[in-house]
Amino acid sequence: MGLAPEIVNATKAVTIGQNSGAWEMTERSWLRGLVVLALLMACFAVKGVLIAPPQPPAHPTAGEFDTARAIGRLQRILGDRRPHSVDTTADDAVRGRLIAELRSIGLQPEVHEAMDCSGFPKIRVVSCSHVRNVVATIPGRAPGKHLLINAHYDSTPTGPGAGDDGIGVVTMLEVAQLLKQSPPARPVTLLFNEGEEYGLNGAAAFVRTDPVAKQVDSLINIDARGVTGPALMYETSWPNGAAIAAYARGTRRPYANSISTDFAKLIPNTTDVVKFAPAGWTLLNWGIIGNETRYHSTGDTVAALDRASLYHVGSEVYAATRTLSDMPDPSRAGSGRMIFTSIAGRLLIKLPLAIGAVALGLLLVGAAFLAWRRRALGKPLLLAVGMFMGGLATAGIASFLAGLIRAGDFWRGQPLISYMAVYALLLTAMTAIYARWGDGLDRERLRTAAWLLIVILGSALSLALPGATIYFLIAPAIALAGIALRLRPLVVVAILVQLLMVAELLALVEVLLIDGPLWAVAPFAAIAVLPALVEIESDGLRPAVLLVGLAAAVLWTAALVVPRQTAERPLSFSIDYFRDADRKTANWGIASKQAPLPATFPGKWHKGVLPHNGRTRWITEAPLAATPVPAARLISSERAGAGRRIQLVLSPAGGDAVSIRFPENTKLIAIGLPGHAVPVPAKGDPDKAALRCAGRSCEGLEIEVVLGDRAPLIAELFATRYTLPPQGAAIEAARPANAIPQYSPDQSVTLHRIRL
DSSP: OTTHHHHHHHHHHHHHHHHHHHHHHHHHHHHHHHHHHHHHHHHHHHGGGGGOOOOOOSSOOTTSOOHHHHHHHHHHHHTTOOOOOTTSHHHHHHHHHHHHHHHHHTOOOEEEEEEEEEEOTTEEEEEEEEEEEEEEEEOOSSOOOEEEEEEEOOOOSSSOOIIIIIHHHHHHHHHHHHHHHSOOSSOEEEEEESOHHHHSHHHHHHHHHOGGGGGEEEEEEEEESSSBSOOEEEEEOSSOHHHHHHHHHHOSSOOOBHHHHHHHHHSOOOSTHHHHGGGTOEEEEEEEOBOGGGTTBTTOOTTTSOHHHHHHHHHHHHHHHHHHHTOSOGGGSOOSOEEEEEETTTEEEEEEHHHHHHHHHHHHHHHHHHHHHTTOTTHHHHHHHHHHHHHHHHHHHHHHHHHHHSOSOTTSSSHHHHHHHHHHHHHHHHHHHHHHHOTTOOHHHHHHHHHHHHHHHHHHHHHHOGGGGGGGTHHHHHHHHHHHHTOHHHHHHHHHHHHHHHHHHHHHHHHHTTTOOGGGGHHHHHHHHHHHHTTSOOTTOHHHHHHHHHHHHHHHHHHHHSOSOOSSSOEEOEEEEEEETTTTEEEEEEESTTOOOOTTOSSOOEEEEOTTOOSEEEEEEOOOOOOOOOEEEEEEEEEETTEEEEEEEEEOTTOSEEEEEOOTTOOEEEEEETTEEEEOOSSOEEEEEEEEEESGGGTTEEEEEEESSOOOOEEEEEEEESSOOGGGHHHHHTOOTTEEOBSSOSEEEEEEEEEO
């Protein structure tokens, strides 16, 4: 009995020591977790450096792309920096200055004219314009098929087009200068086409009517969807084996991946490649896509164009030109379909799709086998799935709610803040789920389950986008080897490789999806962080979860209060005056990407859609003003099978463009130039099929309409003038600071109906 107090005291001391050790272990656990989460957030914050274009040299050598000289050419060609849309006097002036630059290099350009009416696949609109393509050929050291380099010199009616596509025009001029100094092995033809912005008319006319097109076997196309960013090679001929072989041989600083080339085939594509691709040429398509807020706007200026982006485009195009022109037959450079990706502009990894698909299948089998052996197919896999889906759901719901709180693309001015908010919330949700249900689970089982899930997701995504396969081979292979050999350092290497590859892809996705949705980055981000999170000890993680959640709350708050536009990234704000000449009504319309109008803005506005365009706008009543009223004169109407064939003469009546649109239920078979009507899809976008024409040649344009029945119909005519009536001065003056017209200029549109 006398020993009892000593035993009790000793027991208390041991218990206190155990609790102290447990507390220290827990403290170290959540601190380590917080460090990992902070490092992941830092990776998301700085990932933009992975897509930074190289800086131009201060003193380029004689055979190197000269960025300063290219900028000088661009400034001279754009002249007064007015918009220069197709078939206008402003475009005539740009073309004249372009020809002068070509002649100063020692070339003798030719102007090839054509009237073109062209359509797009699955699109129920035919676009017409009179184009004047500028063509110049640099002879090769020996005869052979031509390499064609293409860019368009017209702009939209909205802006001067320094990026789109001045960057392509001056790149071609600099390449021409270098080729004149050191001639290519075979002929290189430069095509500066007109009418790309309105309907790819210049490219279509070249393929259809120009004899030079029959001499071409390969193509380099240059375009832009912004004013910054690397030279992204985002589209190739199909299958892509030959094109990728040529690209890999010529590139110096590669930025390309097979997801983007797959994606380009799935989405509506409106570059000249649409018209060139059916010719079967080996082709590479380059563009820059950074800061889309300047795209098709008054902000697309020489001052806004990043010199590093220009240098990167120019140096990559010149290297590819040398490579392709040295190949007697580029189509023989490779075969089949390739998957590929660049790593930070330093390395290009490429692999035949067949090999990649087999490798991914083997990885899936291997991952499933390891998961079965390590007993990871039950609760560990369910936890990994829960972390992935919970993170996505949380990020998606938060993005949706933020859109309800702050309407419109509120992130355009400061996109990194909003995307970091998404990433922080994603990490918070995934880590919270892990902390709540990960206790007691063996780390090795969780690790195996996480990588199995990544391979499963990669296999599923690769079925829809085969080009994605390349992103699920390298890191999973390293990780599975580490798991099989029980070498944790290999797993850490796999996590770092996964982060590097996915971070570059995320940086490009953020730039590409400037219009959102914000949550679109969450799936790839979750794939990147999942294997890192399961390496953290789950015990005591709650303080780390709370701190990251607090960071997410701060970031979301900032995203909802920072200005939605800046001087560098202005707000899209186009003003329309719409007049219905028949009903004697008029409206003002403002397209601002759903951004609310300032409280002091004059008038009473509501959301709606005007008849000439499907964009949601702010609308209010307007006074009647004198605007051009379109007209159509019927030349003939005759039977054609079960339907009829109509010929009309259109007039914009002094407007800059005219269009004719048909009721939704009209059986429109074809429309276009007489004898060359373009077939119109029975279904597609938009519901109401139309023909449109821009430029001086629209006055008196004769068109042919082929209908599938003889029922009378009411067609709508629209005349557009690229300016507002005088009554719009007050609204123009009230435009917010750092807001500019984008996609369409401030314009007047007049509707008139005719019976056919």
